[in-house]
Amino acid sequence: MVKEQLQSRGIKNKKVVDAFLSVPREYFVPDILMPDAYTDRPLSIGYDQTISQPYIVALMTELLDLGSSDKVLEIGTGSGYQTAILAAIGCSVYSVERIPELAEKAEKILKTLKLNVSLKVDDGTEGWPEHSPYDKIIVTAAATVIPQPLIEQLSSPGTLIMPVGESFQQTLTILKKTPTGKSERTSAGGCIFVPLIGKYAPGN
Numbered sequence: 001m002v003k004e005q006l007q008s009r010g011i012k013n014k015k016v017v018d019a020f021l022s023v024p025r026e027y028f029v030p031d032i033l034m035p036d037a038y039t040d041r042p043l044s045i046g047y048d049q050t051i052s053q054p055y056i057v058a059l060m061t062e063l064l065d066l067g068s069s070d071k072v073l074e075i076g077t078g079s080g081y082q083t084a085i086l087a088a089i090g091c092s093v094y095s096v097e098r099i100p101e102l103a104e105k106a107e108k109i110l111k112t113l114k115l116n117v118s119l120k121v122d123d124g125t126e127g128w129p130e131h132s133p134y135d136k137i138i139v140t141a142a143a144t145v146i147p148q149p150l151i152e153q154l155s156s157p158g159t160l161i162m163p164v165g166e167s168f169q170q171t172l173t174i175l176k177k178t179p180t181g182k183s184e185r186t187s188a189g190g191c192i193f194v195p196l197i198g199k200y201a202p203g204n
C-alpha cells in the first residue's frame with residue numbers, strides 16, 4: 001500500500017520507495033495516532049511539533065538525489081522518521097533537534113530499529129560545523145531565509161532542501177552548489193511547515 005501511495009504521487013526513486021517499505025512509520029507516531037500512521041497527512045508528536053506527511057518526506061528525500069555514501073545533515077529530528085529514512089538509504093546521518101524530549105524519544109526508536117545515526121540537541125540554524133562539509137542538507141522546519149551557516153557547511157557540489165517563506169505558506173527551496181562553489185536556487189512547489197526557531201532564522 002505504501003508503494004502504491006508513493007508511486008501514485010509520482011515518487012519513482014527505488015531507494016526512496018525501498019526505504020519507506022523498510023521503516024515502520026507507526027513506531028514514530030504517538031500510540032493514540034497509530035491507526036493514522038499511514039494516512040498522508042502530518043500528525044502531532046507533541047510540543048507543538050509534527051511528523052511530516054509521508055509524501056513530503058518522500059518528495060524531499062527524492063529531491064536530495066542521495067548516493068548511499070552521502071553525508072547528510074538534517075535539521076529538525078522531530079519524531080526521527082525522516083532521519084530513519086535517510087539512514088535506511090545508507091547515508092551517514094547527522095541530525096539536530098532543539099527540543100530535548102523529542103530528540104531523546106527519537107534516539108530510542110532509532111536504536112530499537114538498529115539505525116546508526118548521530119543526534120544532538122542544539123540550535124540547528126548553526127548547523128553542525130564539526131562534521132562539515134555535508135553532501136546534502138535537509139531542513140524540516142521553515143524560515144524566511146536559509147541560515148548562512150548551513151550554506152557554508154554544504155559541500156561543493158552539494159544540495160540543500162528547505163521550506164522557505166512566511167508562516168503557513170512556504171516554497172520548498174532547493175539550493176545547489178556547483179563544484180566551483182556557485183549556488184543556484186530552484187523551487188519544488190508550495191508547502192507548509194512548522195517554524196525553524198533559532199539564531200539564524202530571523203523573525204521566527
Ligand code: SAM
Pocket residue numbers: 049050051052075076077078079080081082083096097098099102122123124125140141193194195196197198199
Ligand atoms: N523530520 C521530522 C519528522 O520526520 O518527524 C519532522 C520535523 S518537524 C516538522 C520540525 C522539527 O524541527 C521540530 O521537531 C522542531 O522542534 C525542530 N526545530 C525547529 N527549529 C529548530 C532548530 N533551530 N534546530 C533544530 N531543530 C529545530
